[in-house]
Amino acid sequence: MVELILGAGPIVKAVLMLLLAISLISWAIIAYKSRELSLAERQTLAFLDAYREHPLGLVYDTARRHQASPLAVVFRAGYRDLGRLRKAHPNTKELPRDEVDGLVARLLWVQTDIGHRLERGLAFLATTGSSAPFIGLFGTVIGIMNAFRDIGISGAASLAVVAPGIAEALVATALGLFAAIPAVVGYNYASARLGRIREQMDAFRAEYGELLRRLASGG
Numbered sequence: 348m349v350e351l352i353l354g355a356g357p358i359v360k361a362v363l364m365l366l367l368a369i370s371l372i373s374w375a376i377i378a379y380k381s382r383e384l385s386l387a388e389r390q391t392l393a394f395l396d397a398y399r400e401h402p403l404g405l406v407y408d409t410a411r412r413h414q415a416s417p418l419a420v421v422f423r424a425g426y427r428d429l430g431r432l433r434k435a436h437p438n439t440k441e442l443p444r445d446e447v448d449g450l451v452a453r454l455l456w457v458q459t460d461i462g463h464r465l466e467r468g469l470a471f472l473a474t475t476g477s478s479a480p481f482i483g484l485f486g487t488v489i490g491i492m493n494a495f496r497d498i499g500i501s502g503a504a505s506l507a508v509v510a511p512g513i514a515e516a517l518v519a520t521a522l523g524l525f526a527a528i529p530a531v532v533g534y535n536y537a538s539a540r541l542g543r544i545r546e547q548m549d550a551f552r553a554e555y556g557e558l559l560r561r562l563a564s565g566g
Contacts, residue, residue: 359493359515362486363522366479370526373475376468377533383415384540387465390416391547398422403562417461417544418551424457425450425559432563442563450563451556458548465541469534476531483523490516 390413397409398418407426410419428450432442494513 358489359486359519362482362489362519366482366486366519366522366526369475369479369482370522370529373472373526373530373533376471377529377537380468380533380537383465384537384544386415387417387544388540390414391418391544394419394422417458417465417548420461421454421457421548421552422555425454425555428453429559429562447560447563451559454552454556458552461548462541462545465544469537469541472530472534472537476527476534479527479530480523483519483521483526486519486523487516490514490519 394406394409394413394416395418398406401409403426407423410416410422410426413419432446432450436442490513493515
């Protein structure tokens, strides 16, 4: 394999180096996203246990220790905004409804920002999965062209003449698939896990928004 790569033409070498770089970046993203999502899932479970069992003051302390949990980030944002509203209206037991509605609406912005952060890198995996086979195909075409050129130069269509160019073509195809397949698998797996986290955030934001409204009304 190494000899085939070193003996390839300059264009095919460039294609192979590009595919190798894309593959390495894809594996790095897959490893990073796996760690990031695993940490978010673990910390979310710990935060939910505290949220269901403890007063909000203690839950806020727990949320500060679990900054990788998307739900904890949403909780902290709402809790801080509620505290600022109470400071702005110290003599009012029931906070202004329009300001409370704005507080709850801002939770969606926080959730959206978290979703965008967790999506980082997935676009590269999707692009790699869809484009790497075509990049490899380009190298394949160039390799076959080189094979036909060598046939024309030698004037003979023997295996010794044709084999190197065909081998270059097959290496490019193989490396394109090697880059694309893990990227597609990693993208689908990370997207499924991210989808479950989004569902958790949707459910939590709805429940937490109602809790904030009750607290703001003096309940």
